[in-house]
Amino acid sequence: MNHLGFEMDKVKIGSFDFTCCEGCQLQLANKESTLPDFLNLLDIRNFREISSERHDDYDIALVEGSITRRDEIERLKAIRAQAKILIAFGACACFGGVNSLKNRIPQDEAIREVYDGKAIETMPSMKISDIVHVDLSIPGCPVSKDEVERIVVGVITRSQVSLPKYPVCVDCKQRLNTCLFDLGEICLGPISRAGCDAVCPTGKTPCLGCRGPADDINFPSFKQLVIDKQLSTADMREKLSFYNGFVDYLDT
Amino acid sequence: MNVDFNIDVRHLTRVEGHGNIHISVKNGKLAEATWAVIETPRFFEVMVKGVSAERAPFLTSRICGICSISHSLASIRALERAMEIEPPETAKIIRLLAMHGETLSSHALHLFFLAAPDFLNVPSAVPLMQSHPEIVEAGLMLKELGNTLSIVTTGRATHPVSLVLGGVSKAPSKQRLQELKTMIAERKPALDRTTAFFRTLTLPDFVRETEFISLRNGTSYPYIGGDLVSTDGVVHDENDYLLMTNEYLTEFSTSKFTKVSRQSSAAGSLARFNNNYDLLGPRAREAAASFGLEPVCHNPFMNNVAQLIECHQIIEEAETIIDRLLDDDLLDIKADYKPKAGAATGAVEAPRGVLYHHIETDEEGKVTKADCIIPTTQNNANIHYDLHALAEQALAEGKSEQETEKLCVMLVRSYDPCISCSVH
Numbered sequence: 001m002n003h004l005g006f007e008m009d010k011v012k013i014g015s016f017d018f019t020c021c022e023g024c025q026l027q028l029a030n031k032e033s034t035l036p037d038f039l040n041l042l043d044i045r046n047f048r049e050i051s052s053e054r055h056d057d058y059d060i061a062l063v064e065g066s067i068t069r070r071d072e073i074e075r076l077k078a079i080r081a082q083a084k085i086l087i088a089f090g091a092c093a094c095f096g097g098v099n100s101l102k103n104r105i106p107q108d109e110a111i112r113e114v115y116d117g118k119a120i121e122t123m124p125s126m127k128i129s130d131i132v133h134v135d136l137s138i139p140g141c142p143v144s145k146d147e148v149e150r151i152v153v154g155v156i157t158r159s160q161v162s163l164p165k166y167p168v169c170v171d172c173k174q175r176l177n178t179c180l181f182d183l184g185e186i187c188l189g190p191i192s193r194a195g196c197d198a199v200c201p202t203g204k205t206p207c208l209g210c211r212g213p214a215d216d217i218n219f220p221s222f223k224q225l226v227i228d229k230q231l232s233t234a235d236m237r238e239k240l241s242f243y244n245g246f247v248d249y250l251d252t
Numbered sequence: 253m254n255v256d257f258n259i260d261v262r263h264l265t266r267v268e269g270h271g272n273i274h275i276s277v278k279n280g281k282l283a284e285a286t287w288a289v290i291e292t293p294r295f296f297e298v299m300v301k302g303v304s305a306e307r308a309p310f311l312t313s314r315i316c317g318i319c320s321i322s323h324s325l326a327s328i329r330a331l332e333r334a335m336e337i338e339p340p341e342t343a344k345i346i347r348l349l350a351m352h353g354e355t356l357s358s359h360a361l362h363l364f365f366l367a368a369p370d371f372l373n374v375p376s377a378v379p380l381m382q383s384h385p386e387i388v389e390a391g392l393m394l395k396e397l398g399n400t401l402s403i404v405t406t407g408r409a410t411h412p413v414s415l416v417l418g419g420v421s422k423a424p425s426k427q428r429l430q431e432l433k434t435m436i437a438e439r440k441p442a443l444d445r446t447t448a449f450f451r452t453l454t455l456p457d458f459v460r461e462t463e464f465i466s467l468r469n470g471t472s473y474p475y476i477g478g479d480l481v482s483t484d485g486v487v488h489d490e491n492d493y494l495l496m497t498n499e500y501l502t503e504f505s506t507s508k509f510t511k512v513s514r515q516s517s518a519a520g521s522l523a524r525f526n527n528n529y530d531l532l533g534p535r536a537r538e539a540a541a542s543f544g545l546e547p548v549c550h551n552p553f554m555n556n557v558a559q560l561i562e563c564h565q566i567i568e569e570a571e572t573i574i575d576r577l578l579d580d581d582l583l584d585i586k587a588d589y590k591p592k593a594g595a596a597t598g599a600v601e602a603p604r605g606v607l608y609h610h611i612e613t614d615e616e617g618k619v620t621k622a623d624c625i626i627p628t629t630q631n632n633a634n635i636h637y638d639l640h641a642l643a644e645q646a647l648a649e650g651k652s653e654q655e656t657e658k659l660c661v662m663l664v665r666s667y668d669p670c671i672s673c674s675v676h
Contacts, residue, residue: 023410
């Protein structure tokens with residue numbers, strides 16, 4: 001592989017999934033037009049969803065999903081011990097994701113409801129950084145392949161990688177969308193981290209904050225906006241709780 | 253032959269989610285054959301309780317990273333039926349086009365990247381980039397076409413943005429629809445090349461008589477709603493989905509099993525084909541004839557071929573829908589509604605088979621109860637008993653341990669299981 005005139009080895013990578021829908025891993029197979037070039041950068045050592053070849057000598061681990069069972073903790077620790085760089089990707093890995101909605105009720109009640117009390121093991125949903133050190137996070141539900149590609153290429157070429165610090169509103173304005181607040185809808189765009197190209201408000205549905213809070217948000221002002229517009233605070237709470245990214249703000 | 257061996261495939265590769273195959277042979281006789289799902293359960297039925305009807309489809313779409321559009325539409329259909337909301341015609345065909353995109357992309361992913369490596373004796377599609385570049389390219393072109401259909405109609409390929417209660421929140425632009433039309437015309441030859449390639453592959457000769465379950469509406473190939481039918485002649489109303497599933501728990505699997513008239517049944521492309529062959533268009537029928545595939549086919553490996561035939565059907569239908577949308581002013585796309593208490597089932601044909609969401613709401617439109625039954629759940633028992641019959645056949649034919657293992661993993665992959673979906 002040649003980058004800016006420098007010869008480099010392909011990077012040994014593994015992709016792993018825990019409790020989730022595997023939609024983020026699936027994004028890796030999207031953007032078909034650049035897929036062969038992207039794959040050329042990588043030496044895929046372990047990616048169960050697409051390959052029967054499995055080796056444990058990867059340097060970068062992409063980790064998707066949240067942790068809801070004891071065996072997952074052990075598997076995650078083993079991945080951490082092997083990987084030089086562990087990247088949590090997707091809202092489930094970064095925040096606990098929608099799985100956290102089951103944390104609202106006692107786990108034995110959840111088991112009784114879905115499995116008639118059969119001995120099924122589960123525990124409250126945890127994010128990856130609750131268990132091991134995470135080097136980089138790529139949030140989103142699902143992640144954007146553009147961003148994953150940019151960050152993985154950045155890691156390989158040892159360039160600086162970062163997420164946008166500003167909120168979704170900035171991208172949304174650039175797409176010339178009518179503000180959903182003006183249409184009478186609470187949207188988390190003013191407080192959520194950009195990088196998704198404002199895909200939800202562009203589709204005329206509110207941002208639910210799958211990328212978590214932007215840097216330096218003014219949460220009290222956001223709450224005031226909801227009150228000033230006479231919108232439902234129950235609706236605001238439902239949206240803030242959706243991906244568990246705003247858990248630290250819910251009761252502020 | 254007095255052979256003893258165990259086949260233990262832990263975390264089967266090239267399928268969505270985590271499942272194990274266990275085969276045990278003692279003194280040349282099959283002692284045990286098991287399909288066990290060990291995926292971590294997520295408890296969506298608990299998660300969705302108390303969520304507003306408006307938001308619920310956005311939550312349930314997260315059951316699956318591959319068939320999120322189907323999950324979203326199953327919830328929307330259940331809620332619209334429960335709350336007596338009638339979406340406008342234009343919204344209905346936009347939704348149908350979105351489903352076609354998802355199914356095309358899902359089938360292309362399975363056929364080229366998950367199933368094909370088995371038939372060509374390689375561990376993944378990566379070596380095929382060198383050995384069969386034209387086939388990988390065709391697969392990527394079809395997958396991208398499917399994704400583009402979903403992006404144009406719903407905002408993105410996974411976890412749709414604009415599928416909402418009452419219709420759609422935003423209509424696709426005429427320009428994007430026109431581009432889609434061109435894209436389909438350009439990529440149709442890739443599907444023909446693919447079909448010719450798949451005809452050169454040899455599918456294992458294995459038959460176990462099976463009851464096939466799907467939707468049927470009598471006027472079109474089934475996608476959204478309809479009667480629940482089986483090849484054994486069972487017919488039920490959509491709301492009577494429990495009679496068509498009869499879920500039960502086993503000791504060895506976190507995913508439930510189901511049955512109807514027999515000990516197991518199957519859903520998916522082959523089931524839809526077997527129940528709705530008369531409603532396929534000319535291109536799809538021609539493709540079926542070229543494989544000698546006729547209803548009722550009881551070889552589970554032919555599910556791969558049925559998926560390919562459905563790709564022909566979908567592309568033909570997508571062209572018609574796009575023409576209709578280009579002639580439409582695309583203004584009437586969402587019905588107004590007031591939340592109300594109710595209960596109903598929404599059944600859709602997800603890429604892997606019939607999917608049921610049953611939802612109950614209170615007068616504020618909050619979800620009070622939900623039940624989701626996933627296609628792979630409906631295939632678990634059939635995979636389990638197929639494995640038994642296939643392993644016995646392999647033993648009788650004197651196949652080696654390695655050959656038997658290969659057949660078993662190929663069998664499971666033929667069902668294109670979506671395991672994390674089945675343990676929602």
